[in-house]
Amino acid sequence: MRARLWHKVFSFVPRRPEKRAPIQKEILFMQIASFGLKSTLAGAVAAALMLGTALPVAAAEEAAATTAPVVQQAALPDFVSLVKENGPAVVNIAVVKNARVVNTPFAFPGMDERQAEIFRRFGFPLPFGGPQEIPEQRGTGSGFIISSDGIIMTNAHVVDGVDEITVRLTDKREFKGKVLGTDKQTDIAVVKIDAKDLPVLRIGSSKDLQVGEWVAAIGSPFGLDNTVTAGIVSALSRNLPSDTYVPFIQTDVAVNPGNSGGPLFNMKGEVVGINSQIFSTSGGFMGLSFAIPIDLAMQIKDQLVKDGKVTRGYIGVYIQELNQELADNFGLKTPEGALVTKVEKESPAEKAGLREGDVITTIDGRKVTSSVSLPMLVSAIPPGGKAELTVIRDKKEQKISVTVGTNKQAEAQKTVDQNTQRLGIQARALTDEEARQADTTGVLVLESTGLAAKSGIRKGDIIVSANGTLVKTVEALRQACTKDRVLLLVQRDGGRIFIPIQFDKKDEGSKK
Numbered sequence: 164m165r166a167r168l169w170h171k172v173f174s175f176v177p178r179r180p181e182k183r184a185p186i187q188k189e190i191l192f193m194q195i196a197s198f199g200l201k202s203t204l205a206g207a208v209a210a211a212l213m214l215g216t217a218l219p220v221a222a223a224e225e226a227a228a229t230t231a232p233v234v235q236q237a238a239l240p241d242f243v244s245l246v247k248e249n250g251p252a253v254v255n256i257a258v259v260k261n262a263r264v265v266n267t268p269f270a271f272p273g274m275d276e277r278q279a280e281i282f283r284r285f286g287f288p289l290p291f292g293g294p295q296e297i298p299e300q301r302g303t304g305s306g307f308i309i310s311s312d313g314i315i316m317t318n319a320h321v322v323d324g325v326d327e328i329t330v331r332l333t334d335k336r337e338f339k340g341k342v343l344g345t346d347k348q349t350d351i352a353v354v355k356i357d358a359k360d361l362p363v364l365r366i367g368s369s370k371d372l373q374v375g376e377w378v379a380a381i382g383s384p385f386g387l388d389n390t391v392t393a394g395i396v397s398a399l400s401r402n403l404p405s406d407t408y409v410p411f412i413q414t415d416v417a418v419n420p421g422n423s424g425g426p427l428f429n430m431k432g433e434v435v436g437i438n439s440q441i442f443s444t445s446g447g448f449m450g451l452s453f454a455i456p457i458d459l460a461m462q463i464k465d466q467l468v469k470d471g472k473v474t475r476g477y478i479g480v481y482i483q484e485l486n487q488e489l490a491d492n493f494g495l496k497t498p499e500g501a502l503v504t505k506v507e508k509e510s511p512a513e514k515a516g517l518r519e520g521d522v523i524t525t526i527d528g529r530k531v532t533s534s535v536s537l538p539m540l541v542s543a544i545p546p547g548g549k550a551e552l553t554v555i556r557d558k559k560e561q562k563i564s565v566t567v568g569t570n571k572q573a574e575a576q577k578t579v580d581q582n583t584q585r586l587g588i589q590a591r592a593l594t595d596e597e598a599r600q601a602d603t604t605g606v607l608v609l610e611s612t613g614l615a616a617k618s619g620i621r622k623g624d625i626i627v628s629a630n631g632t633l634v635k636t637v638e639a640l641r642q643a644c645t646k647d648r649v650l651l652l653v654q655r656d657g658g659r660i661f662i663p664i665q666f667d668k669k670d671e672g673s674k675k
Contacts, residue, residue, distance in 0.1 A: 240377045245432045246391050251333045252308045252362040253425060255383040256317055256340065256354070259327040260300040263617040305382035305425030306330070306354060307434065308363050309464075313338070313356040316464060317424030318439055319345040322352050324612045330356050333389055344467030348408050348475075350439050350455060351463040352424075364426060367433025369412065369456035372396055380416045380438055380452075382425030392417040401453060402535040403440070408475075408542050411453040412436045418452035427454045436460075462543065475542035476567040478550075479510020480517060484534045493522050494558030500524040501537040515565035518556065525553040541567065586644050586664065587613030588620060592636050603627055603654055604635050618664050625654040 304321030308314070315330065322328060328340035338356035345352040372378075379393040394416035401411040412427065418438050427436035436454030443449045466473045485498040493502070500522040506512045523531050526540045527550050544550050546569040554563050589610040598604050605625040608615075620626075626634050629643035629651055643649050644666075651662045 240393070240430055242379050242391065242393055245379060245428060245430070246381065249364055249426075249428065249432055250381060250389050250391075252364045253333070253381045253389060254306045254308065254315060255331040255386070255388045256304045256306050256315075256321055256424065257329040257331065258302045258304070258322060258325040259329075260302075260324065261326045261617065262299045263297050263619075303383055303386045303421050304423045305421065305438070307424075307426040308361050309366065311359065311361045311363055313358040313361060314343075314468070315340070315354040315356065316437065316460065317352050317354060318437065319347050319350045319352040321424045322354060323347070324616060326613075328354060330354065331388070332361075344471040344473075346463050346467060346473045348473075349459065349463050350409070351437070351460050351467070353464055353467045365431075365433045366457060366461060367429055367431065367435045369435045369458045372399060372412065372429070372435055374399060377430050378414055378416060378435065379428045380414075380418060380422060380425055381428070382418070382422035382438060384417075384419035384421040386421055390422075397451075400532075400536070402533065403453065408539050409439075409455055409459065410536070410539055411440070412456055414452050414454060415450050416452055417448045419448050420446075427457075459543075474546060474569060476544035476546055476548070476550075477511070477569055478515075478517075478541055478565055478567060479507035479512045480523075481505035481507075482523075482534045482537055485522070493520075493555055495522065495555060499533065500531050500555065501534040511565050511568040515552075515563050517552075517554070517563060517565070520556070522555040523552050524555060524560075526550050586640075586649075587611060587615035587617075590626070590637055590640065593625065601625055601654065604633060605654065606634050606637055606640050614664065614666070619660075619662050620651070620653065621655065623655070626651050627654050627659065628652040 302321070302325075304317060306315045306317035306321070309316055322340075322342050323345060328342070330338045330340045332338075336358075338358055340354040340356050343353040343355050374396050376396045377393065378396055379391060381389060381391050384390050394414050396412060397415050398413040399410070401413045403409075403411060412435070414427070416427070416438075418441050422438050425438050426434040427438055429435045435457050437457065437460050438452065438454050440453040441448060442451035442453075463473055481504045482501040483504050485493075485495070485500055485502050487498050489502065490496070490498040503512075503517060503519055503521045503523065505519060506517050523537060525531055526537070527544075529540055531537050531540065541550070544567045546567055548567050550565055550567055552563045552565060554561055588608050590606045590608050593601065593603075593605055593607050597607065603625060605627040608620060608622055608624040608626065611620045611622050611624070626640060628634055629640060629649050630646075631650070632639070632643070634640050634643065644664075647666055649664045649666075651664060653660055653662050
């Protein structure tokens with residue numbers, strides 16, 4: 164209400180100086196009266212203003228100091244120039260998943276086709292299982308150009324498993340996009356379009372952000388291109404239960420479906436984050452949005468552009484969160500750090516001498532505030548590099564040097580060569596324990612995209628045989644995929660189904 168009244172008062176002040184003075188005198192007089200200044204000085208000031216006489220310099224300075232407002236009002240930020248300069252480099256990404264037929268599992272665990280046929284012969288309806296048609300699916304997201312030759316950053320979930328990508332610029336030009344690489348663990352993807360001399364965004368540094376700082380987002384919520392929203396940084400290094408490797412930037416910037424992959428700007432017009440997630444009980448914006456720090460995103464981008472995948476550091480420990488009771492037992496003043504509960508055999512941690520019950524408090528001088536922050540810090544260290552850990556053991560602090568290894572999940576992804584990519588899966592051989600539990604040998608599907616997904620192969624499936632030959636290794640599967648077609652026997656939820664795969668002629672160049 165006060166701001167509104169002040170606006171009304173000053174909106175009526177004439178612009179001409181000779182007409183402004185009487186009104187200013189009257190306003191100042193009312194201000195002095197409202198403060199209850201009954202001193203001789205206040206009276207002199209008021210009389211001088213009303214009579215149009217001048218005050219001595221010292222008296223004027225003292226009067227100004229006495230009547231100065233106690234609180235300075237900060238001006239609201241102006242986003243106009245920021246949007247004009249950066250809007251053209253923010254793109255809309257439209258994606259399509261083609262219609263496909265998949266084989267759904269049977270409702271009863273362990274039921275195979277032979278047992279299902281018995282039920283059918285006795286007249287029991289089985290509406291479940293068998294081929295199921297999934298219609299075409301369309302979606303939209305956002306992205307931003309970081310290189311004039313068409314390199315675009317967005318979220319992995321925007322382009323995951325899609326068959327067609329269309330990138331639309333603010334000048335209405337459209338380009339077909341190609342995914343150079345994705346990293347689901349950080350939700351980062353890099354897309355390439357065939358274009359030149361494109362506008363690009365300036366990349367800032369997320370480590371310089373402060374809570375309370377103004378930020379803005381540009382994206383395509385619900386497909387509405389180049390929509391601008393603004394807010395402040397609500398928190399930094401926010402850890403979410405579903406993400407292990409991302410210290411999110413929390414903001415109150417309005418983010419909705421379609422904003423995913425769009426840039427978060429600071430007031431300098433620099434990208435400091437990539438809008439990724441919201442917290443909502445309704446599906447819409449509720450004041451809690453989360454962005455991936457640009458410092459982390461650029462590290463991931465560099466690996467995706469160079470290798471098409473991300474390799475993370477690994478030391479081989481199981482950890483748990485500390486509470487105050489545990490902190491007291493381990494001789495800590497505060498429950499900060501990561502408590503080691505298990506050390507993997509032959510891991511970098513074991514070789515370095517880490518033990519169960521150790522509390523890791525820092526890595527290379529960077530503080531481990533919680534068990535969630537440890538994987539983020541370790542993963543950022545290149546495999547083969549050395550890291551110095553500060554460890555609390557027997558209530559005493561000591562330093563341990565460890566040579567960082569390669570994340571096991573990344574190693575599993577390395578087993579995928581071009582021919583299994585031709586099929587559209589990432590896979591690895593079953594471990595002895597997994598083979599015992601599944602009562603079979605085979606190859607476990609880690610990811611299924613492209614042709615495999617269209618044909619009905621899913622993540623978690625076990626490929627038992629190919630063209631009637633048992634498949635025990637990825638290499639055996641690779642050999643089977645060198646032909647024009649392959650018939651796979653897949654085990655899923657205890658049951659088994661055959662899935663035929665017909666390779667396109669354009670994939671012939673992928674053969675070895």
